Amino acid sequence: KAGVTQTPRYLIKTRGQQVTLSCSPISGHRSVSWYQQTPGQGLQFLFEYFSETQRNKGNFPGRFSGRQFSNSRSEMNVSTLELGDSALYLCASSLNGGAADTQYFGPGTRLTVL
Amino acid sequence: AQSVAQPEDQVNVAEGNPLTVKCTYSVSGNPYLFWYVQYPNRGLQFLLKYITGDNLVKGSYGFEAEFNKSQTSFHLKKPSALVSDSALYFCAVRDEDTDKLIFGTGTRLQVFP
Numbered sequence: 001k002a003g004v005t006q007t008p009r010y011l012i013k014t015r016g017q018q019v020t021l022s023c024s025p026i027s028g029h030r031s032v033s034w035y036q037q038t039p040g041q042g043l044q045f046l047f048e049y050f051s052e053t054q055r056n057k058g059n060f061p062g063r064f065s066g067r068q069f070s071n072s073r074s075e076m077n078v079s080t081l082e083l084g085d086s087a088l089y090l091c092a093s094s095l096n097g098g099a100a101d102t103q104y105f106g107p108g109t110r111l112t113v114l
Numbered sequence: 115a116q117s118v119a120q121p122e123d124q125v126n127v128a129e130g131n132p133l134t135v136k137c138t139y140s141v142s143g144n145p146y147l148f149w150y151v152q153y154p155n156r157g158l159q160f161l162l163k164y165i166t167g168d169n170l171v172k173g174s175y176g177f178e179a180e181f182n183k184s185q186t187s188f189h190l191k192k193p194s195a196l197v198s199d200s201a202l203y204f205c206a207v208r209d210e211d212t213d214k215l216i217f218g219t220g221t222r223l224q225v226f227p
Contacts, residue, residue: 004157033215043204043217056213090157099208099215100146100165105157 001027004093004106012112018079021109025072025093031055032074033103034066037088046089049074050097078111086113116141116209120218127195128226135190135221137205146208147188148215149179153201161203164188175199195225 005024013019025032033056034046045058049068066076072093078085088110092103117140127133139145146165150158162173169181179190190203205218 006157042219045214058214092158099213102148102160102163103215104160105150107155107157110155 004091004104006089006091006106006109008109009107010110010112012114013081014114015081015083017081018077019081019111021076021078021089021091021111023074023076023091023093023106025074025091026104029093029095029104030072031094031097031101032068032072033092033094034074034076035090035092036060037090037108038086043090046076048097055097081113083113086111116207116211116216118205118207118216118218120203120205120221122221123219124222124224126224126226129197130194133192133195133199133223133225135203135205135223137188137190137218139186139188139205139207141207141210143210145181145188147179147181148206149173149177149188149190150204150206150217151201152204152220158204161190195223197225197227199223200225 007022031050033048036044048056052068063079068074088108090108092105094101094103119138148163149161152158161177162171164171164181172178177192202220202222204220206215209216
């Protein structure tokens with residue numbers, strides 16, 4: 001089975017712009033979670049989508065949003081980018097969702113905000 | 115609140131020697147514990163998971179982890195380290211109140227030839 005894929009792999013944006021990241025889960029997986037990884041804060045949970053519904057969310061401002069499509073693919077959007085949004089954004093998919101279910105991660109999208 | 119701690123920022127080991135990467139946790143109920151590995155410029159790769167049952171969990175690439183309830187630990191082990199094992203290792207625990215995965219700060223493993 002193909003693994004989790006994320007596009008693009010690298011992005012450079014300027015402050016104030018918005019960005020959309022895409023994630024395709026493993027075939028058959030219905031849950032997609034997003035994480036932000038930074039050297040200072042480590043791995044932080046953004047949100048989880050299951051069957052097109054946001055199932056859980058972390059403590060991030062409303063500038064961070066996401067959605068899931070009927071084929072389980074997910075997108076994450078960040079509006080009004082700030083310098084502090086520079087990070088590796090990781091997507092993970094799992095079969096049934098929830099933190100007890102094993103999550104399989106994609107390679108990440110490296111976002112740099114200038 | 116549930117939490118997980120990785121007390122060592124870096125572990126150095128010679129190739130061929132056994133390795134241990136430490137993890138301690140704090141949960142109020144039954145723990146769901148995970149180990150992941152991250153290679154440079156890559157995402158996290160799943161190594162193994164503890165739900166219940168045997169205290170020794172076997173995972174990918176020859177890794178195993180020992181669950182110790184009395185010490186609230188879940189240390190990652192490998193009998194013989196390889197240079198290619200050099201990477202960043204994360205322990206994670208399920209927060210049963212929020213149903214989120216909480217990750218440790220990571221331990222960098224360096225295996226020297």
